[in-house]
Amino acid sequence: MNKKIYKSSTILRDTLISIITITTFLHHVSADDTAIMATLAKSLSPSPPDWSGSNPCKWQGVKCDSSGRISSISLPFKSLSGELPSILNQLSNLKSLHLQNNQLSGPLPSLSNLASLEDVNLDGNNFSSVPPDFLSGLTSLQTFSINNNSNLPPWKIPDTLKDCTSLVSFIAGKANLAGEIPDIFGSLPSLQNLRLSYNNLTGSLPASFSNSGIQNLWLNNQMTGLSGTINVIGTMSQLTEVWLHVNKFSGPIPDLSACTELSDLQLRDNFLTGVIPDSLTKLPKLKTVALQNNVFQGPQPGFSNGVQASLGTSNNFCNPSPGTCDPQVTTLLKVIGALDYPMALAQSWKGNNPCQNWIHISCDLKGSVTVINFAKQNWVGTISPAMANLTELKTILLNDNNLTSSIPDSLTSLKLLQLLDVSNNNLSGKIPQFSSGVTIKTSGNTYIGIDLPPNSPPGSTSNGANNPSGTGTKNGTSSSVSTWVIVVSVVAAILVIMALCLAIYRCYAKKRNARYKWVNGSELGHSEHENETKENVKSTSTSETPIRSSGEKSDFHVYDGGNITIPIEVLREVTNSFSENNILGKGGFGVVYGGQLPDGTRIAVKRMESSIVSDKGMNEFKAEIEVLTKVRHRNLVALHGFCENGNERLLVYEHMPQGSLGQHLLQWEELGLTPLTWNQRMLIALDVARGVEYLHSLAQQSFIHRDLKPSNILLGDNMRAKVSDFGLVRCAPDGKYSVETRLAGTFGYLAPEYAATGRVTTKVDVFAFGVILMEIITGRKALDDSLSDDKIHLVTWFRRLIQNKESVKASLDPTLQPDEETFSSIWKVTELAGYCTAREAQQRPDMSHVVNALSPLVDHWKPTLDEEESIGIDFHMTLPQALQRWKANEDTSSSSSLFTSDFYNSSN
Numbered sequence: 001m002n003k004k005i006y007k008s009s010t011i012l013r014d015t016l017i018s019i020i021t022i023t024t025f026l027h028h029v030s031a032d033d034t035a036i037m038a039t040l041a042k043s044l045s046p047s048p049p050d051w052s053g054s055n056p057c058k059w060q061g062v063k064c065d066s067s068g069r070i071s072s073i074s075l076p077f078k079s080l081s082g083e084l085p086s087i088l089n090q091l092s093n094l095k096s097l098h099l100q101n102n103q104l105s106g107p108l109p110s111l112s113n114l115a116s117l118e119d120v121n122l123d124g125n126n127f128s129s130v131p132p133d134f135l136s137g138l139t140s141l142q143t144f145s146i147n148n149n150s151n152l153p154p155w156k157i158p159d160t161l162k163d164c165t166s167l168v169s170f171i172a173g174k175a176n177l178a179g180e181i182p183d184i185f186g187s188l189p190s191l192q193n194l195r196l197s198y199n200n201l202t203g204s205l206p207a208s209f210s211n212s213g214i215q216n217l218w219l220n221n222q223m224t225g226l227s228g229t230i231n232v233i234g235t236m237s238q239l240t241e242v243w244l245h246v247n248k249f250s251g252p253i254p255d256l257s258a259c260t261e262l263s264d265l266q267l268r269d270n271f272l273t274g275v276i277p278d279s280l281t282k283l284p285k286l287k288t289v290a291l292q293n294n295v296f297q298g299p300q301p302g303f304s305n306g307v308q309a310s311l312g313t314s315n316n317f318c319n320p321s322p323g324t325c326d327p328q329v330t331t332l333l334k335v336i337g338a339l340d341y342p343m344a345l346a347q348s349w350k351g352n353n354p355c356q357n358w359i360h361i362s363c364d365l366k367g368s369v370t371v372i373n374f375a376k377q378n379w380v381g382t383i384s385p386a387m388a389n390l391t392e393l394k395t396i397l398l399n400d401n402n403l404t405s406s407i408p409d410s411l412t413s414l415k416l417l418q419l420l421d422v423s424n425n426n427l428s429g430k431i432p433q434f435s436s437g438v439t440i441k442t443s444g445n446t447y448i449g450i451d452l453p454p455n456s457p458p459g460s461t462s463n464g465a466n467n468p469s470g471t472g473t474k475n476g477t478s479s480s481v482s483t484w485v486i487v488v489s490v491v492a493a494i495l496v497i498m499a500l501c502l503a504i505y506r507c508y509a510k511k512r513n514a515r516y517k518w519v520n521g522s523e524l525g526h527s528e529h530e531n532e533t534k535e536n537v538k539s540t541s542t543s544e545t546p547i548r549s550s551g552e553k554s555d556f557h558v559y560d561g562g563n564i565t566i567p568i569e570v571l572r573e574v575t576n577s578f579s580e581n582n583i584l585g586k587g588g589f590g591v592v593y594g595g596q597l598p599d600g601t602r603i604a605v606k607r608m609e610s611s612i613v614s615d616k617g618m619n620e621f622k623a624e625i626e627v628l629t630k631v632r633h634r635n636l637v638a639l640h641g642f643c644e645n646g647n648e649r650l651l652v653y654e655h656m657p658q659g660s661l662g663q664h665l666l667q668w669e670e671l672g673l674t675p676l677t678w679n680q681r682m683l684i685a686l687d688v689a690r691g692v693e694y695l696h697s698l699a700q701q702s703f704i705h706r707d708l709k710p711s712n713i714l715l716g717d718n719m720r721a722k723v724s725d726f727g728l729v730r731c732a733p734d735g736k737y738s739v740e741t742r743l744a745g746t747f748g749y750l751a752p753e754y755a756a757t758g759r760v761t762t763k764v765d766v767f768a769f770g771v772i773l774m775e776i777i778t779g780r781k782a783l784d785d786s787l788s789d790d791k792i793h794l795v796t797w798f799r800r801l802i803q804n805k806e807s808v809k810a811s812l813d814p815t816l817q818p819d820e821e822t823f824s825s826i827w828k829v830t831e832l833a834g835y836c837t838a839r840e841a842q843q844r845p846d847m848s849h850v851v852n853a854l855s856p857l858v859d860h861w862k863p864t865l866d867e868e869e870s871i872g873i874d875f876h877m878t879l880p881q882a883l884q885r886w887k888a889n890e891d892t893s894s895s896s897s898l899f900t901s902d903f904y905n906s907s908n
C-alpha cells in the first residue's frame with residue numbers, strides 16, 4: 001500500500017517537474033528538440049534522405065505536434081546503420097518511434113520517462129546492449145516491439161515494465177531475453193499480446209497471468225525451456241492463440257472450458273502428461289491444436305472436423321484411435337490423475353493393458369491389477385476413490401509420499417484387500433472401517449484418525465493427534481484385550497519380516513517387470529486352466545516370502561502372479577514350435593531356444609531331455625526351481641519360470657543377447673567375433689565373482705553353483721556378464737548327482753577334493769572360478785585333448801607356469817598383447833587364479849575376497865544412466881548384505897558354515 005502511494009507520488013512529482021520545466025522553457029523546447037534531431041541525423045548513416053533543413057518537423061518521417069515538439073519518428077526499412085544517441089529520451093513529447101528493419105547497432109538508448117511515448121518498434125536491428133532504465137516510466141506505452149535483435153546480450157524483462165499500465169502489446173521474439181517472466185501482469189490490465197518466442201526465458205508461467213486479458217500468448221521455443229505446469233492457462237478467458245511449444249512444461253492440460261475464444265493451441269514438444277480433457281476437444285472456436293511429442297495418456301482425443309489437430313505418435317494414448325480405454329486403464333488414470341499424473345508413470349504406462357510392463361503395478365494371471373505400489377515416490381496429491389474400481393486389489397502401498405485429504409471410504413469395498421500402507425503422508429480424517437484381515441498402516445500421518453470438520457485446518461485440532469501404534473488390523477469396533485495382544489505380536493513379527501522384505505523388495509523392484517511379462521504371456525492360452533491357475537497363485541503367494549525358511553510367513557505379498565509354471569502353449573508359440581531357427585545353443589542339459597513374448601521381452605527356453613529329470617522327485621525339483629526363480633541378482637541370469645509337459649521339462653530364462661563367455665573367449669574366430677579386451681575380461685570376471693559371491697551368501701540355503709564354466713557365463717548387450725544355470729545341479733532330484741552315481745560339474749573345472757570325495761563346499765566354485773580366470777588369461781580351454789599330455793589339463797599346466805613371470809607372459813592369449821600396465825594387472829589375476837585353484841580347499845579365498853581383489857583391476861566405473869539408477873534403488877548391495885546380516889545371526893562361524901551340510905542336505 002505505502003509503496004503504491006509512494007509510487008504515485010513519485011509520478012506526480014515527476015509530472016509536476018516536467019510541467020514546470022515545460023512551462024518555464026517553453027520557447028526553448030523546440031530548439032532542444034532540433035538539437036537532438038540534429039544529433040540523431042549525424043549518428044545515422046547514411047543520414048536519412050531529406051534530413052537537411054533547419055526545421056526537423058519538415059524532415060521525411062518526422063512529425064511534430066501543435067506546439068512544434070517532435071511527436072513521431074518513422075524510419076522503417078531504410079537500411080540505416082549507426083547508433084541512436086543516448087539523449088533520445090529528451091524528446092519528451094515523442095509518441096511514436098518506428099525504426100524497425102534497419103541495421104542500427106550499439107547500445108539501445110534509454111526510453112525512460114518518455115511519458116507520451118505510445119508506440120515503439122525496434123524490430124530487426126543489431127543493438128548490442130540494453131540500458132538499465134530502458135523502459136521505466138513509460139506510462140502511455142501501448143505497443144513495444146523489439147523482435148529479432150539477437151545480438152543483444154541476455155537481458156531480462158524489466159520489472160519496470162509494470163509502470164507501462166497502458167501496454168497492449170509487448171513483443172520481443174528472438175531478442176535474447178533470459179531469466180524468468182516477471183510476475184507483473186496484474187499491473188498490465190490492457191495487455192493483449194505477449195509474444196516472446198525464441199528466447200531463453202526460464203522458470204514457470206507467472207501467477208499473475210491468472211485472469212489477465214492476454215489474447216496472444218507466444219512463449220514457444222525457449223532455449224532452455226519454460227517449465228512447471230500450464231494450469232494458469234485455464235483462467236485466461238480472453239486467449240485466442242497460445243503457443244507454448246518446445247518448452248519443458250509438465251503436468252496435465254487444465255480445464256479449458258473458460259477459454260471460449262481459443263482458436264490455436266500449440267503445446268507440442270513439452271513434457272505434458274495426463275488425459276486430454278474434454279474441455280479441450282469441446283472448445284467452440286478451436287481451429288488448430290498441436291499436442292505431439294508429449295507424454296499424454298488416456299483416450300486419444302477426438303476433435304471435430306474443422307479442427308486441424310496434430311497428435312503425433314509419441315504420446316502414450318491407450319489406443320491408436322479415439323475411443324475409451326480399457327476399464328482398468330481408465331481407473332488407473334483416475335488414480336494417478338489425483339497425483340497430477342507423475343512423469344515416471346506417464347513414460348512407463350503405455351498402451352491399453354496395465355499388466356503389460358507398467359511400473360508400480362502388478363497383476364494376477366487373469367490380467368487384473370492386484371498390487372499398486374506407489375511407495376516412496378514423493379508424489380503429491382490425494383487417494384482417488386476410483387481405486388476401489390480395481391476390484392482384485394490385494395496390496396496398496398502408498399507410503400512415504402505427500403498425500404493429503406483422507407482415505408476414501410470406497411476402498412472398504414475391496415474384498416481381496418490384504419494390505420493398505422499409507423504411512424508417512426499427510427493424510428487426515430477418519431480411517432474407514434475395513435473388514436478384519438486387512439492390515440492398515442497409517443503411522444506418520446499426524447492428523448489421521450481425527451474426524452476433522454470440513455474446512456478446518458488440521459493444525460486447529462489440539463490433542464490425541466497421533467495414532468499410537470500406527471498399525472492395526474481393523475476388526476470392527478470390538479477390540480478386546482486378547483485381540484490386541486495377538487495384534488501386537490503379529491505386528492511385531494510382521495515388522496521384522498517387512499524390514500527384510502523391504503530390503504528384498506527393493507532388490508526385486510526392477511526385476512519385477514520381467515515377472516509380470518510372464519503374467520501376460522501366460523494369458524495366451526489358458527482360460528480352461530483358470531481354476532488351476534488360481535490355485536497356483538494362491539500357493540505361490542503363501543510361499544512368497546523371499547526368505548524361505550525364516551519360520552514365519554508374512555502377509556506382505558508385493559509380488560503377485562509369482563507363478564513359475566508357464567503353459568507349454570505359450571512356449572510353443574514364442575519359439576515357433578521349437579523351430580531350428582530359434583535355437584540359441586546346445587548344452588549338457590539340452591537345447592536352448594530363443595523367443596519373444598508379445599510385449600517384446602526376449603526369453604531363452606531351455607528344453608531339457610526327459611532323461612535328465614526323472615519324474616521321481618519332481619516335486620522337489622519344482623520346489624527348488626521355485627526358490628531359484630526368486631534368487632535375483634544383476635549378475636545372475638534370471639530364471640523366470642518352468643514348464644512341465646509329459647516327459648519334457650522346460651526352463652525359461654531371461655535372454656542374454658551376446659551369448660556365452662565361452663564363445664567370446666574360445667570360439668571367437670569361428671563365430672567372427674572381436675576378441676575380448678583385457679578390460680572387458682576383467683569386467684566379466686568381476687561380474688561373475690559378484691554373482692557367485694551372492695549365491696554363496698544366500699541365507700538358509702547357500703547355493704553352490706558346482707558347474708561354473710565359460711559356457712554358463714552369459715553376456716548382455718553391454719558385454720556385462722551374468723551367471724547361468726546356478727543351483728540346478730544341486731536340485732536335481734533323488735541323488736541323481738550324488739557321490740555314488742555321478743559327479744556334477746564338468747571335468748577340467750572340478751576341484752580335487754570334490755572329484756575325490758564328492759565333498760561340496762563353496763570352495764568348489766572358487767576353484768572353478770580360478771580355472772575360468774586361467775582361460776581368460778591364456779585363451780585356452782580347461783581341457784584340450786589336442787595338446788601334449790603335460791598341457792591337456794589347463795590347471796595343472798598353468799599352475800606350474802605361475803612360478804615364472806616370463807613363461808606366463810609367453811603363454812598369454814595372443815590377442816591380448818599387453819603393455820606394461822596391463823601386464824601388471826594380468827599378473828595379479830594370474831596370482832589370484834593360483835590361489836583360487838589351491839589344492840587345499842581351505843587355502844582358497846572366499847568369493848568375497850576374489851571380488852575385492854578384482855575390483856581395483858576393473859577400469860574405473862563410469863556413470864551410466866541405466867534403469868536401476870533411475871529408479872533410485874540400491875539394488876546391487878542390499879539383498880546380499882541383508883542376507884549376510886541375517887545369516888550372521890544364524891551361524892557365527894562363517895568358515896565352518898561353508899563346510900556344512902550343503903552336500904549332505906542335497907543327498908538326504
Ligand SMILES: Nc1ncnc2c1ncn2[C@@H]1O[C@H](COP(=O)(O)OP(=O)(O)O)[C@@H](O)[C@H]1O
Pocket residue numbers: 584585586587588589590591592604606637653654655656657659660711712714724725
Ligand atoms: N539365457 C540365455 N540366453 C541366450 N543364450 C543362451 C541362454 N542360455 C543358454 N544359451 C545358449 O545356449 C548354450 C547352451 O546353454 P546351456 O545348456 O546352459 O549350456 P551348458 O549345458 O553347457 O551349461 C549357451 O552356451 C548359450 O549359447
Ligand SMILES: *[C@@H]1O[C@H](CO)[C@@H](O)[C@H](O)[C@H]1NC(C)=O
Pocket residue numbers: 103105126128151
Ligand atoms: C551486428 O553487430 C556485430 C557487432 O556488434 C557484428 O559483428 C555483426 O556483423 C552485426 N550483424 C549484422 C547483421 O549487421
Ligand SMILES: *[C@@H]1O[C@H](CO)[C@@H](O)[C@H](O)[C@H]1NC(C)=O
Pocket residue numbers: 154178179200202223224
Ligand atoms: C539460457 O539460460 C540458462 C539459465 O538461465 C543458461 O544456463 C544457459 O546458458 C542459457 N543458454 C544460452 C544459449 O544462452
Ligand SMILES: *[C@@H]1O[C@H](CO)[C@@H](O)[C@H](O)[C@H]1NC(C)=O
Pocket residue numbers: 327334385386387389
Ligand atoms: C467405477 O466404474 C464404473 C463403471 O465402470 C463407473 O461408472 C464409476 O464411475 C467408476 N467409479 C469411479 C469412482 O471412478
